[in-house]
Amino acid sequence: MTSSSTDHTELPPAKVEKTDAEWREELSPAEYAVLREAATERPFVGELTDNHRVGVYSCRACGAELFRSTEKFDSHCGWPSFFSPLAGDAIIEREDNSLGAHRVEVLCANCHSHLGHVFAGEGYGTPTDLRYCINSISMTFDEAPAS
Numbered sequence: 001m002t003s004s005s006t007d008h009t010e011l012p013p014a015k016v017e018k019t020d021a022e023w024r025e026e027l028s029p030a031e032y033a034v035l036r037e038a039a040t041e042r043p044f045v046g047e048l049t050d051n052h053r054v055g056v057y058s059c060r061a062c063g064a065e066l067f068r069s070t071e072k073f074d075s076h077c078g079w080p081s082f083f084s085p086l087a088g089d090a091i092i093e094r095e096d097n098s099l100g101a102h103r104v105e106v107l108c109a110n111c112h113s114h115l116g117h118v119f120a121g122e123g124y125g126t127p128t129d130l131r132y133c134i135n136s137i138s139m140t141f142d143e144a145p146a147s
């Protein structure tokens with residue numbers, strides 16, 4: 001399946017740039033399909049979906065910190081959901097009109113890998129009423145040291 005995610009012309013430059021061959025070397029086929037080809041992981045299979053530990057979620061492709069456990073909430077949609085990114089410039093939000101739907105794609109600002117989508121106004125009762133619906137496979141989790 002082709003995807004608009006390979007067209008980076010309208011985005012600010014990524015700090016981490018690699019060739020497709022380099023990404024394929026570093027990522028598993030499943031990780032590559034989501035991160036670099038904007039595939040969507042099946043719901044309810046990701047190991048981080050129901051993770052409630054305290055810590056930080058980072059981009060699996062480049063290691064940039066993206067989300068914190070304090071902004072994670074239980075959306076029951078089958079994917080890890082956050083109501084806010086760790087920092088506004090950690091991610092890029094881009095219009096996505098693929099699959100005949102209007103959505104907003106979420107990319108890692110550091111390496112332009114595909115993370116998921118963000119949805120607004122669903123009434124989850126979070127402070128932002130946003131749901132950053134992120135593929136579990138797009139992230140790694142680092143538990144915060146107990147203090």
Ligand SMILES: [Zn+2]
Pocket residue numbers: 059060061062063064108109110111112113
């Ligand atoms: Zn990244």
